[in-house]
Structures are given as C-alpha cells and as structure tokens.
Amino acid sequence: MSIRRPAAPAAADPAPAHTGHNRAPLDELIPAEFRAELLRERPDFLTRFADVIAAADRAEAIDDETLGRCGDLVKICRAMDAHVTATHKAVKEPHLLAGRLCDAEKNALAEQLATAKRKVEDKANAFIARREAAARAERERIAAEERAAAERAAAAERERIRAEQLAAEAARSAAGEEERIAAEQRAAKAAREAEEAMKAAALAPAAPSRSEPVRSDAGATVSGKQEWKSEVTDYQLAFIAVEDNAHVRAAIDKAVAALVRAGKREIPGTRIWPVAKASFR
Numbered sequence: 001m002s003i004r005r006p007a008a009p010a011a012a013d014p015a016p017a018h019t020g021h022n023r024a025p026l027d028e029l030i031p032a033e034f035r036a037e038l039l040r041e042r043p044d045f046l047t048r049f050a051d052v053i054a055a056a057d058r059a060e061a062i063d064d065e066t067l068g069r070c071g072d073l074v075k076i077c078r079a080m081d082a083h084v085t086a087t088h089k090a091v092k093e094p095h096l097l098a099g100r101l102c103d104a105e106k107n108a109l110a111e112q113l114a115t116a117k118r119k120v121e122d123k124a125n126a127f128i129a130r131r132e133a134a135a136r137a138e139r140e141r142i143a144a145e146e147r148a149a150a151e152r153a154a155a156a157e158r159e160r161i162r163a164e165q166l167a168a169e170a171a172r173s174a175a176g177e178e179e180r181i182a183a184e185q186r187a188a189k190a191a192r193e194a195e196e197a198m199k200a201a202a203l204a205p206a207a208p209s210r211s212e213p214v215r216s217d218a219g220a221t222v223s224g225k226q227e228w229k230s231e232v233t234d235y236q237l238a239f240i241a242v243e244d245n246a247h248v249r250a251a252i253d254k255a256v257a258a259l260v261r262a263g264k265r266e267i268p269g270t271r272i273w274p275v276a277k278a279s280f281r
Helices: 026-039 045-058 064-173 177-202 235-242 246-261
Strands: none
Touching (some): 026 064, 045 064
16 A cells, blocks of 8 residues: 655745845945946046046146146046046936935825824824813813902901901990990901901912823823914014024025125125136137
8 A cells, every 4th residue: 555645835926036136235326327327438447537636636727828727727627527427317317216216105105194294293282282272271260269269358457457446446436235236246246257258268279280191002202392383474583583693694694695796796794805817618
C-alpha cells in the first residue's frame, strides 16, 4: 500500500521591491547624470570652465583695452552659466516631476487629515466656549449674590445702630417703664437681624474653580486656554507701535529699494544716490 505524502505548502509571494531598488544612491547618481549631460555636446566644457575661472583671477581693468577684455570674459561667463542652467533644468526635470507626484499624494492625505482635525477642533472649541460662558455666568451670578448679601448686611448694621441710638434716647427721655422696655426690645431685634444678615453674607458661595484638564483613556489631554487675536484698524497708529521691529524695518528697506529701482528719486527719510558700475552687453 502506497503512502500519500502531504502536499508541500505554497510558497509565499515575494514582497514587492521598491522602484529603483538596485540603482546607485542619489548622492552618486545625480552628480553622474549632471556631469554626463553637461559634457554630452561639449566634451571640453569643464576644461574651458577651469580656464575661465583662472582667467578671472588674472583679469585687470586698467585701460580701455583691458576693460574690453573684461567684457569678453563676462560674456563667456554668462554663456557658460546659461549652459549650466540648461543642464540643471534637463537633469532635474524628471526628479522634479517625481517630487511633485510624491508631494501631491502627501498633500492629498494631509489635507484630509487637516480637514478632519479642524472639524474636531471646531467642535471642541465650541464646547470650551460654551463651558467658559456658563462658568462666567455662574461667577457673575455668585458675585451678584455676594454684593446683595453684603448690601443687606450693611443695611441691617445701619438699622441696628439706629435702633440702639433710639433705645438709648428712649431710655433717657422715656415717659414710663413700658416705653423704655419697648425701645430696648426694638434695639435687640435690630441687633439680631443685623447679626443674621452678616452671617448670611459670610456664608455666600465662593466662585467656582476653573475646570481641570480632561484626560482621555488613550492618553490625550485637552484643556481650555485663552487666545488673543488682532486686527489693524489704523495702519499709521499701528506703525508707530511697531516701527522698531526688525521685520518691519526690513520690509521698509525692501519697499524703498523697489521704489528706487522703479525710478523714484525722492522719498522722505531716505538717502538716494547714484553708483557708477560697468554695463556688460
């Protein structure tokens, strides 16, 4: 009788390899691609490049003839720079496209997360605002109760003093014992009422404490905070307040330089002067 062997388990599918898995590292690949493109139509470019760099060190401008040679050298530098720039664009474009595609995928996911986060934050902010409004209303209610209790206590104290004064006066000028006793009873009653009013004022509820931070089972901590916002309503007054700020001064320098380049020659608080420079064409 033959023995049937169990079938061998199917081999697991290999994990997909990342695109370019066997390619050289980028810090080797990109310089090599750039150099190959740079020399593709101009094999002697780097030799001429070194010659131009060395010639710049030797250049002089001491008369019209040497000034003209400087002009020739500047034109050569411009032409070489144009070739370098064109090479840069040609080599970078595929990588730039890959970067854009990668950015698009990342940005699409990030935007959905940002939208979801804003929705949750808006709901939490609305709750915090409602809770703070309720706490503020409660504090105002308690403060009003405390003021009213204090006013009642003060009024009762004034009534007690007046009753005591009336009792003393009645004792001095009372026509009979009954009138004196009645005045003393009124004074005692006023004293008791004043004492009760002062006790009630002392027992007025204290303002509620601030809410403690909320901690979720997953470890998140949420608490309320106060954030200040601003809106400029008068730019002249606002400028006076921030004119010493370094960022404001840098913005002013940039705006003035743009006006001068555009042809403006008189700006209050600004010194404008010409500088002689060579023009290479």
